Amino acid sequence: VTDSFQVGAAIERAGTLPASFYSDPRTHDRLRERVFARAWHLAPPAAIPEGRDCAQPHLLLPGVLDEPLLFTRDAEGRLRLLSNACTHRGALVVPAACSGRELRCPYHGRRFGLDGRFRAAPGFEGAQDFPRPADDLRSLPLEARGPLRFFALEPAQAFARWSAPLDARLGHLPLAALRFDPAGERSFEVQACWALYLENFLEGFHVPFVHPALSRALDLERYTVEVLDEAVLQTAEARPSEPAFEAPPGHPDAGRRVAAYYLWLFPNVMMNFYPWGLSVNVAEPRGPRSCAVRYHRFLWREDLLEQGAGAGLDQVESEDERVVESVQQGLRSRLWPGGRFSPRHEPGLHHFQRMLAAAAGGTDARPAAGAP
Numbered sequence: 001v002t003d004s005f006q007v008g009a010a011i012e013r014a015g016t017l018p019a020s021f022y023s024d025p026r027t028h029d030r031l032r033e034r035v036f037a038r039a040w041h042l043a044p045p046a047a048i049p050e051g052r053d054c055a056q057p058h059l060l061l062p063g064v065l066d067e068p069l070l071f072t073r074d075a076e077g078r079l080r081l082l083s084n085a086c087t088h089r090g091a092l093v094v095p096a097a098c099s100g101r102e103l104r105c106p107y108h109g110r111r112f113g114l115d116g117r118f119r120a121a122p123g124f125e126g127a128q129d130f131p132r133p134a135d136d137l138r139s140l141p142l143e144a145r146g147p148l149r150f151f152a153l154e155p156a157q158a159f160a161r162w163s164a165p166l167d168a169r170l171g172h173l174p175l176a177a178l179r180f181d182p183a184g185e186r187s188f189e190v191q192a193c194w195a196l197y198l199e200n201f202l203e204g205f206h207v208p209f210v211h212p213a214l215s216r217a218l219d220l221e222r223y224t225v226e227v228l229d230e231a232v233l234q235t236a237e238a239r240p241s242e243p244a245f246e247a248p249p250g251h252p253d254a255g256r257r258v259a260a261y262y263l264w265l266f267p268n269v270m271m272n273f274y275p276w277g278l279s280v281n282v283a284e285p286r287g288p289r290s291c292a293v294r295y296h297r298f299l300w301r302e303d304l305l306e307q308g309a310g311a312g313l314d315q316v317e318s319e320d321e322r323v324v325e326s327v328q329q330g331l332r333s334r335l336w337p338g339g340r341f342s343p344r345h346e347p348g349l350h351h352f353q354r355m356l357a358a359a360a361g362g363t364d365a366r367p368a369a370g371a372p
C-alpha cells in the first residue's frame, strides 16, 4: 500500500487512483483528518432545534469523527453550534435534546449559557486563573444559504470561498424561497467507500446505462460538466416536453432549458436542483468501505415533484447504489490494472480524484489545528 497518490493533470493521459485507495484504513484515517475534520458540513435539518431556549446534541460523522456537537437556540431565536464536551472533564453537557435558558452539565453541575459562555462551576472556589476563556464551550462557525445550514470544525477555507460556486453560478435560483419537506427525508447505508459514491455522482456518463427512466427526461447530447474551484457543476438539459428552468437574460445558461443542476461541493455535498426544488444529499463515510447517504428535500413547486429529471429519485438512488457497490467489489480484484478517464464525460471525476490524491498523499501543507 502506497503513501502517496498521483493522478496526472492531463485527463487524456492520466490513470485513476489505485484500488487500495478505496479500502485502505490508513488512507481512510488521513482523509478523516485532512478532509473531513477541515470540511464544511451540511447540518441535517432535523438536527436544528426549532423552539426557543433549547438545545439538541449532534454527533458529527458517527464512527469516523465522532465529534460531539450541540445546536442551541436562545430566547431571541439565534441559532448556535457549540462543542458538547464539558470543559471540566469532558462529559456530554447535553446528552439528549432539552429546553431551558442555560446548560448544566449532568456530571458535576458546571453551567453555561446557550451561547456557550461559562457561568458557574460548583466546587471551584479557590481555583486560580479560573475561569479562563477556554472554560467556555467552543462556538463553531455556522453559515446559511436559504434554509440550509453549514458548519465546520477547523475549516480549510472560508465559507464564502467554499460556497462561491453556488453563489456565483447558481445565484439566479431563489434559495430563500425553498421550504423543507420532512416527507422527503431518506437515509441509505451503502457498502462502498464514500469516494466511490461521489465518483458516480460526478459523471453523467452512466446515466443512459444505469438510469433508463431518468434518461428519457434528459437531452444527454447537451449535458455539460464544469470544473470549478473545489466544486463541479453538471447541467442537464430537458427533453422538449419536460419541465425546465429558464435562466434570466445575460446568465450563462440563458436560452438553455435546464432540467437539473447537479452541484458538488468538496468533499461530499451534492445539491440537485430541479424545477420543483432542491434535493440535497450527503455521502458520509462510516468506515473505509462503507458510507451512509442522507437526502433532504426542499420545495419551490410541489406540483412538479414527480416530473422530469427530479422524478423517481428513490429508484435512481437504488440504481446508483447497485453500481457503486459493484465497483467496490470489483476493486478487490488482484487483476484490475487501474483505469482511465473519458475526456468527454469524466472531467468532474478526474478533478475529484486529483483533489483526493493531493489530500491523501504527500505532506499536508495546511497548518495543524490550533497552530498560529
Ligand code: FES
Binding pocket: 086, 087, 088, 089, 090, 091, 105, 106, 107, 108, 109, 110
Ligand atoms: S464534566 Fe462537566 S462538570 Fe464535570
Ligand SMILES: [Fe+2]
Binding pocket: 200, 201, 206, 207, 210, 211, 316, 320
Ligand atoms: Fe446515477
